[in-house]
Amino acid sequence: MTAKKLVIVGGGAGGLALASKLGRKLGLSGELDIALVDKSAIHIWKPKLHEVAVGVIDQSNEGLLYRDHGLKNGYRYVRGELLQCDPMQKSIQLAPVLTKEGETLIESRQLEYDYLVLALGGTSNSFNTPGAEAHCIFLDSLDNANHFHQKLLDALLQLNETQEKLSIGIVGAGATGVELAAELHHVIESVKEYGYLNISKHHLDVHLIEASPKILPQLPEKVSARAQAVLDRIGIRLHLGVQVKEVTSEGFVTQDGDLIAASIKVWAAGVKGPKVFQHFDPLPITPRNQVEVDACMRVKGHEDIYALGDCAQLILDSGKPVPPRAQAADQMAETLYRNMLNRLKDKAEQPFVYKDYGSLVSLSRFSAVGNLMGNLRSGDFFIEGHFARLMYMSLYQRHLSSLYGWFSALVYRIAQRLLRWQRPKLKLH
Ligand SMILES: Cc1cc2nc3c(=O)[nH]c(=O)nc-3n(C[C@H](O)[C@H](O)[C@H](O)COP(=O)(O)OP(=O)(O)OC[C@H]3O[C@@H](n4cnc5c(N)ncnc54)[C@H](O)[C@@H]3O)c2cc1C
Incomplete structure (x- = not known):
């Protein structure tokens, strides 16, 4: 029997975690044919983007190369940018891949799927403020x-x-x-x-x-x-x-x-879904460019298409949407991982339950602050300083564990810390 085809578009906090876990479980053995599409060749966990921007981390040291990682973790990496989705034909269309000079390297392609997961993340929302797109870096x-x-x-x-x-x-x-x-x-x-x-x-x-x-x-x-x-x-x-x-x-x-x-202007307010969703006529897209999903993360009206993370709008029982955060994308990837295993065994899929573990904000070397959610009686509690920094770093560690397995993730982190001793602390080139 030929393996079912799963296509995941977007290798970010949610999509890459899902591809890695499913890949190790079913991809390496050939039970599921997994393709991960991303427009970029390198993955950097999005909450670290501001550190790349100022040069505190160097993408050539901390970036993950999808092609190499996919080979070891049971998925196939496809470089490409999603343009359109055709649920009737069960296929997606990718834009041509161009050189910096605009020459075509790879022509536009179609990819067929049995199951599709949209995990394209979000973009900053300029709320149509005049001049924002032209003058600001998002x-x-x-x-x-x-x-x-x-x-x-x-x-x-x-x-x-x-x-x-x-x-x-x-x-x-x-x-x-x-x-x-x-x-x-x-x-x-x-x-x-x-x-x-x-x-x-x-x-x-x-x-x-x-x-x-x-x-x-x-x-x-x-x-x-x-x-x-x-x-x-x-x-x-x-x-x-x-x-x-x-x-x-x-x-x-x-x-x-x-x-x-x-002289340098940054726009870091608001989040909306990806621009490409503006043209996704066959799917239910909200005014904020997110795709509507049900409690099991299936795109409404489409049994074989799922969406997770910032590009999805999932309304919780409380009436509030799942917030656009890395911990939400990670939890959605975990639920979808278990649901995919269930689906392939013809078992029932489980609804997504969001657990807010609190929020942490890093203030560079000056401090870190945040709140952690306790139990129902104690509510949330405030943390600060070294403990908050440790908790902040544990979020990233959790992401790495999804990508490599917990033991390899631990070794990876220790190796990175050791290497940082002899590398420059700032990338100024
Ligand atoms: C600077 C910054 C700091 C943040 N800090 C925190 C934090 O401290 N804590 C927290 O919880 N959250 C934080 N967030 C939010 C968090 O990063 C996001 O909620 C999370 O990354 C969403 O995960 P995702 O999988 O939905 O998408 P992403 O992680 O954004 O991944 C989307 C992927 O899709 C790819 N892609 C996009 N469009 C296409 C296309 N058309 N075709 C192919 N591929 C495509 C992208 O290249 C990317 O790899 C921060 C965000 C930013 C920008």
């Missing part, structure tokens, strides 16, 4: 993180010569904006050790602009307050309760008509 993909990194390197080079102030503006004081702001301060304090002798922290202004009256608006008051105290201490300029009306090449124009000048 920190939502590896390419964009690399683009920011290059701009930062250029700015440091210039700053070392001119010693004129460098102004960086970030819209959105959610976890991404806050973590990026703190990392930028850490980097500017460290560049002297790498030969940028004329630069000190006084040369950097980081503006963090947030429409809500507090930073980290989704998190409990105490977490926001502690994080804000750290940002105040290191000199981040907070603009709270400020709405950006327009972005120009000069900076951000607020609703009061003020200009917050910035």
Whole structure:
């Protein structure tokens, strides 16, 4: 009997975890033919993108190559960008793969499936703010993180010569904006050790602009307050309760008509589904470009198509959608893994149950803050400092365990820590 074909599109926090686990369980033995499609050749866990952007981690050391990983973990990697899906023919269409110069390397292709999983993640939401797309970097993909990194390197080079102030503006004081702001301060304090002798922290202004009256608006008051105290201490300029009306090449124009000048502009507010879903006529797509799924993560009206992570809208019994977070994508991948095994054995699939373990925000070397969910009686509790940092790192460790198995993941992490001793702490090229 020929093996059933499973195609997973998107090798991020959810899709890659699913491909790896199913691959080791059924792919290596040939019981299931698994293809993982991603437009990128390298996987970096998305919560680490701001670290790539500022150069705290180097993708050539910490990135995972899908092709090599797939070979060892029982799935086939297909480089390509999803364009369209045809549920009647049970096939997807991939865009041609082009060189940097725009020449076609691989023509547009069709891939057939028995089961399809959409795990394309999300993009930042500019809420149609004029000028945002043209002038801002959206920190939502590896390419964009690399683009920011290059701009930062250029700015440091210039700053070392001119010693004129460098102004960086970030819209959105959610976890991404806050973590990026703190990392930028850490980097500017460290560049002297790498030969940028004329630069000190006084040369950097980081503006963090947030429409809500507090930073980290989704998190409990105490977490926001502690994080804000750290940002105040290191000199981040907070603009709270400020709405950006327009972005120009000069900076951000607020609703009061003020200009917050910035030479590097980042948009880190809001999340919506991938752009490509705007043209997915056969599937139920929400106004925020997410695909609607039922409790078992099946796309509504399509028995053989599933979706998980940021690109999916799953409404919980509480009436709230599953939040766009790495822990949610990871849990969805785990449920879908078990459901796929059940489905292949003609057993019933189980509904997804979301467990909120709390939220953690890294403030670079300055601190980490967050809340952990306790039991029903004790509610959530606040954590800070080394313990919070440890918990923050455990999230990544959990992701690595899905990709490599827990033992190999542990060895991998120890090896990475040891290697970091003799590698430069910053990637400044
Ligand atoms: C800077 C930053 C920091 C964050 N920090 C945290 C945090 O601390 N804690 C937390 O819980 N969450 C955090 N998040 C959110 C978290 O990263 C996401 O919720 C999570 O990664 C979603 O997982 P996913 O599998 O749905 O998609 P992703 O991890 O985004 O993966 C999507 C994959 O799909 C691929 N893809 C996209 N479009 C196509 C296409 N058309 N064709 C083929 N492939 C495609 C992409 O290349 C990518 O590999 C952060 C996000 C960012 C951007």
